[in-house]
Amino acid sequence: MTHYVDSEVARLGTVLLHRPGPELARLTPRNNDSLLFDAIPWVGRAQEEHDAFAAALRERDVEVLYLATLLAETLAVADARAELTDLVLRSPRLGDTLRRRVADHLAYLDPAALADVFIAGLAHEELRVGPDRPGGLVWTLMDRHDFVVDPLPNLLFTRDSSVWIGDRVGVTSLAMLARRRETTLTDAIYRHHPRFVGTEFVYHPEMEHLEGGDVLLLAPGVLAVGVGERTTPAGAERLARQVFAAGLAHTILVVPVAQQRATMHLDTVCTMVDVDAVLMYPNIASTLSAYTVIAGADGDEPRVDGPAPFLRAAADAMDLDQLRVIDTGLDPVTAEREQWDDGNNTLALAPRLCVGYERNVETNAQLERAGIEVIAIAGSELGSGRGGPRCMSCPLVREPLVREPARH
Numbered sequence: 001m002t003h004y005v006d007s008e009v010a011r012l013g014t015v016l017l018h019r020p021g022p023e024l025a026r027l028t029p030r031n032n033d034s035l036l037f038d039a040i041p042w043v044g045r046a047q048e049e050h051d052a053f054a055a056a057l058r059e060r061d062v063e064v065l066y067l068a069t070l071l072a073e074t075l076a077v078a079d080a081r082a083e084l085t086d087l088v089l090r091s092p093r094l095g096d097t098l099r100r101r102v103a104d105h106l107a108y109l110d111p112a113a114l115a116d117v118f119i120a121g122l123a124h125e126e127l128r129v130g131p132d133r134p135g136g137l138v139w140t141l142m143d144r145h146d147f148v149v150d151p152l153p154n155l156l157f158t159r160d161s162s163v164w165i166g167d168r169v170g171v172t173s174l175a176m177l178a179r180r181r182e183t184t185l186t187d188a189i190y191r192h193h194p195r196f197v198g199t200e201f202v203y204h205p206e207m208e209h210l211e212g213g214d215v216l217l218l219a220p221g222v223l224a225v226g227v228g229e230r231t232t233p234a235g236a237e238r239l240a241r242q243v244f245a246a247g248l249a250h251t252i253l254v255v256p257v258a259q260q261r262a263t264m265h266l267d268t269v270c271t272m273v274d275v276d277a278v279l280m281y282p283n284i285a286s287t288l289s290a291y292t293v294i295a296g297a298d299g300d301e302p303r304v305d306g307p308a309p310f311l312r313a314a315a316d317a318m319d320l321d322q323l324r325v326i327d328t329g330l331d332p333v334t335a336e337r338e339q340w341d342d343g344n345n346t347l348a349l350a351p352r353l354c355v356g357y358e359r360n361v362e363t364n365a366q367l368e369r370a371g372i373e374v375i376a377i378a379g380s381e382l383g384s385g386r387g388g389p390r391c392m393s394c395p396l397v398r399e400p401l402v403r404e405p406a407r408h
Helices: 043-059 067-074 078-089 096-107 111-120 136-141 177-192 233-246 310-317 332-340 361-369
Strands: 012-017 063-066 147-149 162-165 168-171 200-203 215-219 222-227 251-256 270-274 277-280 289-294 303-309 324-327 347-350 353-357 373-377 394-398
Touching: 012 043, 012 067, 012 347, 043 063, 043 353, 043 373, 063 067, 067 111, 067 177, 078 096, 078 111, 078 177, 096 136, 096 147, 111 177, 162 177, 162 215, 162 394, 168 177, 168 233, 200 233, 215 270, 215 310, 222 233, 222 310, 233 251, 233 289, 251 310, 270 347, 289 310, 303 310, 324 361, 353 361, 361 373
Parallel strands: 012 063, 168 200, 222 251, 277 324, 353 373
Antiparallel strands: 012 394, 162 168, 215 222, 251 289, 270 277, 289 303, 347 353
């Protein structure tokens, strides 16, 4: 199976999603902050919304793969099962006795049930302990509502843990402790699942912090990488070196983004909706800057230029006269509201065709006026983790981008 992505907007062929499940039901007012959710979602409604999202993709002939299914199939491979189990058992907070109990518990599970534990976690009360199987001091001192294995509610946002650049995958390095096990699961899928046999990697989880929501494939050979709350400058530099060495890009735009929750990734303020059009949060459109990193020749160090206005630097790198800019909302208050509600976070299915949340009425109207068809989906519960359609999807296959002649 050939997987290939060289842009944000070429026709989408295959996408990786994660249907929300029991891990969302683990969220409570006691833990939602530490698990990076702004609210406690209604799980049944979130599943309905996600199913409608997947159905909208299938109606446009997009193949939808589910991460949980791939993980269960991966865990049928003995080496993958042993590797992921060992990573869970390495947690220094378990202690020796509890570690043995968890190992015994996991050993009884079939691949599907084991995948459920790796995703939804294992609660204190779910662990099999008793007089002949003591949990030890650590288990005894835990609150009955604590987790022996933490849940991964942010797995919903499959964009962050991996990104395809050309025919190679980058498994990223997530910055937040609550999310780091996500990449171990994704990494195992790409290395052990039969579908991905022979896949080459361009980034690995042990490298510097880099998240997929900060990586935009503006055009073949041109990437933009946001640097802010989640992706570090060192992560951006490492990605640049990796893609240059692999011949996957010639230019990387490194874009500083405010280090705050509302702008945690570059794709919260900017996404591509056509080969020459970008949807942007207007409050920063004129101030967003970029440093241009260009591959060195014959092993030379990459050259760093700038800063320059992002829109100018991007157009130059993409060989365009200029990028068309579509604003989020019309007035400053609406723009701020709809940016917070992931109005900028659209998923392009093809040039001038994207998926967006229906609640962002003004932004969707702006897109339609600009000639961009919007497939509007419900997201009242899905958005509680601060992510839109792009965040919830990792493209595995897009048609190679062929730029159409400019329209007048």
